[in-house]
Amino acid sequence: MLSREQLGEALKESLNIAMMTIFSAMPNIKDDEEGFFDMENGDNIAVSLGFGGKIEGNLTMLLSDESARKIVVRMLGSDPGEESQVFYDSAGEITNIILGTLKTRVQYSGLSFVLGIPAVARADESLRIVGSTKTDKISLAVACADFSFKVVLYYLINSDATQTKYTELEAQKADEAEKAIKGLLDKNES
Amino acid sequence: MKILVVDDSALQRKMIIQIIRKAGFQDEVLEAADGQEAIQLLGTNYKDIGLVLCDWNMPNMSGGEFLEGVGKVPQVAKIPFFMVTSEGTDAKIKEAYAKHPLLRGYIVKPFTPEQLKEKIDPVLKTMI
Numbered sequence: 001m002l003s004r005e006q007l008g009e010a011l012k013e014s015l016n017i018a019m020m021t022i023f024s025a026m027p028n029i030k031d032d033e034e035g036f037f038d039m040e041n042g043d044n045i046a047v048s049l050g051f052g053g054k055i056e057g058n059l060t061m062l063l064s065d066e067s068a069r070k071i072v073v074r075m076l077g078s079d080p081g082e083e084s085q086v087f088y089d090s091a092g093e094i095t096n097i098i099l100g101t102l103k104t105r106v107q108y109s110g111l112s113f114v115l116g117i118p119a120v121a122r123a124d125e126s127l128r129i130v131g132s133t134k135t136d137k138i139s140l141a142v143a144c145a146d147f148s149f150k151v152v153l154y155y156l157i158n159s160d161a162t163q164t165k166y167t168e169l170e171a172q173k174a175d176e177a178e179k180a181i182k183g184l185l186d187k188n189e190s
Numbered sequence: 191m192k193i194l195v196v197d198d199s200a201l202q203r204k205m206i207i208q209i210i211r212k213a214g215f216q217d218e219v220l221e222a223a224d225g226q227e228a229i230q231l232l233g234t235n236y237k238d239i240g241l242v243l244c245d246w247n248m249p250n251m252s253g254g255e256f257l258e259g260v261g262k263v264p265q266v267a268k269i270p271f272f273m274v275t276s277e278g279t280d281a282k283i284k285e286a287y288a289k290h291p292l293l294r295g296y297i298v299k300p301f302t303p304e305q306l307k308e309k310i311d312p313v314l315k316t317m318i
Contacts, residue, residue, distance in 0.1 A: 076204060
C-alpha cells in the first residue's frame with residue numbers, strides 16, 4: 001500500500017503529465033498545507049470529482065474565472081466569450097485527467113478506484129473548501145503558463161466491497177444498453 | 191458518413207471535433223453527452239456512422255456500458271469504435287477489449303491533437 005508521501009508524489013507526477021501534454025508547459029507545483037483555500041477576490045470556480053473503490057474520496061480543483069478562461073483559450077485556441085459551461089468543463093476535464101493519470105500510476109499498488117462525474121460550485125468572492133476529519137488530505141498549489149489553480153485530494157482507504165458493487169452495476173447497465181440499441185435497430189428496420 | 195463523438199464535457203467534444211475538422215473531415219459530426227444519448231443517435235443513424243469516439247466516465251450511462259452494449263449487437267459492432275478516456279490502467283484497457291472485441295483503439299487522455307489524429311487517421315482516410 002502507498003504511503004501518504006508516495007501518493008502525494010504520484011499526484012504531482014500526474015499533474016506534471018497532464019500539464020505537459022495538454023499545455024506543453026512545465027507546471028510549478030508546491031505543497032499547500034493550509035487548512036482551507038482562500039482564493040483571490042472575484043469569481044471563483046470549484047470542481048470536485050469523486051472516486052470510490054479501495055481508495056475513496058474526491059479531488060477538488062479551485063481556480064479563478066480568469067484562470068479558467070486562460071485554460072479554455074489554450075485548450076481550444078479561441079476565447080469562449082461568456083460561455084460559462086465551457087469554463088466548468090475545462091476544470092472538470094482537467095480533474096478527470098489528473099485522477100485518471102493518478103489511477104494509472106498507482107494501478108499496481110492495490111489502490112484501485114472508479115472515477116465519478118465532476119460537480120461544480122462557484123462563488124462571487126472567496127471560496128473555501130474544508131474536508132472531513134475522517135479523511136487524509138494532500139493539497140497543492142499549481143502555476144502553469146499564464147494560469148494557476150489549487151488542487152486538494154481528500155481520501156480514505158476502504159475495504160474491497162465497494163469496488164465489487166461498481167463492477168456489478170456496470171454489467172447491469174451494459175445489458176440495458178444492448179436492449180436499447182437492439183430495440184432502436186428493430187424499430188428502424190421494420 | 192458521420193462521426194459520433196460521445197463525451198459529457200462540451201469542451202472535450204469541441205476539441206475532438208476541431209481535430210477531426212483539421213484532419214479534413216467535413217461531413218456531419220453527431221454529439222452525445224452520455225451513453226443514453228449516444229444510443230439514440232447510434233440507433234437512428236447507424237447506417238451512416240463511420241466512426242465512434244467515446245469517453246468512459248459519463249453520467250446516466252457510462253462509455254463502458256455503451257461500449258459493451260454496442261459490442262453485443264452485430265449490426266453496430268462493426269462500426270470503428272475508439273475509447274477516448276483518462277482511464278489508462280492496463281486493467282481498464284483489457285476490460286474495454288473484453289467488452290467489445292472489435293474495439294478499434296484506446297486513446298488515453300491527456301493526448302496531443304497529433305496523437306489523436308494519428309490513431310484515428312486510418313479510419314478517417316476511408317471517410318474523407
